[in-house]
Amino acid sequence: MQLKYKILTLSVLPLIVSVLFICVLVFAQSRTLEEEQARLVESSIMAAKKAELKNYLALAVSLIAPLYDSGRDDDEARRQALHILSRANFGLDGYFFVYDRQGKNLMHPRQAELVGRELIGMRDRNGLPVIQALLDSAENGDGFQLYSWEKPSTGQATDKLSYVVMLDRWGWMLGTGIYIEDVEVATSKSRQEVAKGVLTTMLAIASFSLIAVLVVFTGGLTLNVTEHRLADRKLSALNRRIVHLQEEERSRVSRELHDGISQQLVSIKFQFELAGVELEHGRSAGLDNLRTGTARLGEAIGEIRRISHDLRPSLLDTLGLSPAIEQLVREFEQRTAIRTQYQCGLDVAQLDQDLSVTLFRIIQEALGNIERHSQASAVFISISKIRRRIALRVQDNGTGFDPGLLERSAGIGLRNIRERVEHHGGSFAIVSRPGHTELQVEIPAPRARTGRA
Missing domain, CATH: 3.30.450.20 (PAS domain)
Structure with missing residues (x-):
């Protein structure tokens, strides 16, 4: 059923x-x-x-x-x-x-x-x-x-x-x-009157009950139709979003491959061809061009590793959540020169793979937003356990923004974070003012979620 x-x-x-x-x-x-x-x-x-x-x-x-x-x-x-x-x-x-x-x-x-x-x-x-x-x-x-x-x-x-x-x-x-046969007639009449009253009461109860059942049934049917339509609309919107996100991710990877890896490989190809021509003619510059091409090949390999890391960090699978976040923080500091501090106050080894990926992606999305919009000079990231709930905080000292405007604009990054948190039955909030912006996430710990299930 x-x-x-x-x-x-x-x-x-x-x-x-x-x-x-x-x-x-x-x-x-x-x-x-x-x-x-x-x-x-x-x-x-x-x-x-x-x-x-x-x-x-x-x-x-x-x-x-x-x-x-x-x-x-x-x-x-x-x-x-x-x-x-x-x-x-x-x-x-x-x-x-x-x-x-x-x-x-x-x-x-x-x-x-x-x-x-x-x-x-x-x-x-x-x-x-x-x-x-x-x-x-x-x-x-x-x-x-x-x-x-x-x-x-x-x-x-x-x-x-x-x-x-x-x-x-x-x-x-x-x-x-x-x-005294009239006594029997009177008592019989009295019983009939009572029975008639009971029958009237029962019919009234049955009528009101039937009306109530019909009202509940009609309300349930109306609600069912409404929920079906709403679910269909949400499903259609979700399908469009999935297609949009897939296309956006493909476009990003395509741009990075075309603008970065592709051009570097073309440059390396020309460098090796030039080195080959010069070496054929006995010129010593060919060796320098070969070294330059080799260096650029190393840069291309590093770029491929960066793209692969963005798609799925290998440390998350091999060493766990905390080392993966530490590597993400180091790369963020090197890339942006923003002083970043990471603090972990719980045993992340107890977290399942799905929850670890969720926390990592939330931090990754938050750092990306800080890099693009905040103009901050310092970032603080903390993961702790508060009353059987995992609390994640990402703070920065940037210019801040209006959270209400961000809610109305419904950016893709914010929606991604919200949906990941809601998938685990958690709560999500943003507090922002000039000089202080904080992303607050709370998710039930795995043992609490298992007990509630």
């Missing part, structure tokens, strides 16, 4: 993972909220229904209170009470029922077939002994009991909440109940 696609993937993938995590978290929290809200709705409705049942049962007790409070325990009084209760009802499925302590049904206005039957062992669809549970709740509990019972209006078994009390003197359990 190409680097640009990796970067794009690393930009989008964390966003997608974060969105998925948020969605999972929202879903989990929504489930908890859904259950809590359903329980809250159910408890609220059940509390209201319990209060309603107490009111209904209080009304039933008040209807038979004249008979019960009269102290009568005869069958007629009880028959009249059962008749009153059988006629009292509320709503479509609201009625009162009466059982004795043995679980015998004494009155049931909606299911007459149950009257007179012993129902103490009767169980609902969940296996609960209904009548026994109602008796226990009336005598020892709060009077409320939840169970399953046939609903008169539908004939279907439905959950029912009943409230019962004991009429101790008559031995009756009087109760009533409400079918």
Whole structure:
């Protein structure tokens, strides 16, 4: 996978993972909220229904209170009470029922077939002994009991909440109940509302996430196209520069060969031809011309060595960086008469070949600029190690110049130095004023660069 696609993937993938995590978290929290809200709705409705049942049962007790409070325990009084209760009802499925302590049904206005039957062992669809549970709740509990019972209006078994009390003197359990399928409807509706809200939230998160992904993708694509165009322009400029530098170097070598070596060799050829002619005629001057030609041949050999040294100093390969710089400094002093001092404060043997060539070429380019432009009388060169970085300083006491103007002009020599330094991940700066110009270069030491890599 190409680097640009990796970067794009690393930009989008964390966003997608974060969105998925948020969605999972929202879903989990929504489930908890859904259950809590359903329980809250159910408890609220059940509390209201319990209060309603107490009111209904209080009304039933008040209807038979004249008979019960009269102290009568005869069958007629009880028959009249059962008749009153059988006629009292509320709503479509609201009625009162009466059982004795043995679980015998004494009155049931909606299911007459149950009257007179012993129902103490009767169980609902969940296996609960209904009548026994109602008796226990009336005598020892709060009077409320939840169970399953046939609903008169539908004939279907439905959950029912009943409230019962004991009429101790008559031995009756009087109760009533409400079918609570509406509780299930309310809780189901509550869950649906929560689920709908969660779905809306998830869709909103997904929409915003999709927009964000599209924005990142579009931005990455735009940046990719822009970087491609910029890279193409830089590559074209680099190719032109390489061709220009190659042609410039070839022109320089060609000029030096033509203006120096070529003319010297032609002069030597003429000198030897003249010496040959004079020696053929027995003239002693031929020997002098031969000596002169030989001396000029030595000069030509020296010029060839100088050109070869400029292209690639042999001492750099054989003895190392420091001797090569010392030779460069001696030749610079001899050629320009500028007093030059070189100081080395690190073990250059630890430097790799590539870094050694870089430092040598920077010093060579700096000395060339000093020779051509500075009008200096003294130069100081130092190489040292500062905080795991190699520091190179080249100072002169020349006329100075405006570094900003040099930056804008983008000279070839300055660009060469900058690119060599940046290749090693270093920094490059020039400080200049009349009487003091300093080239400052700092490059990570080889061990530091290896560790960072």
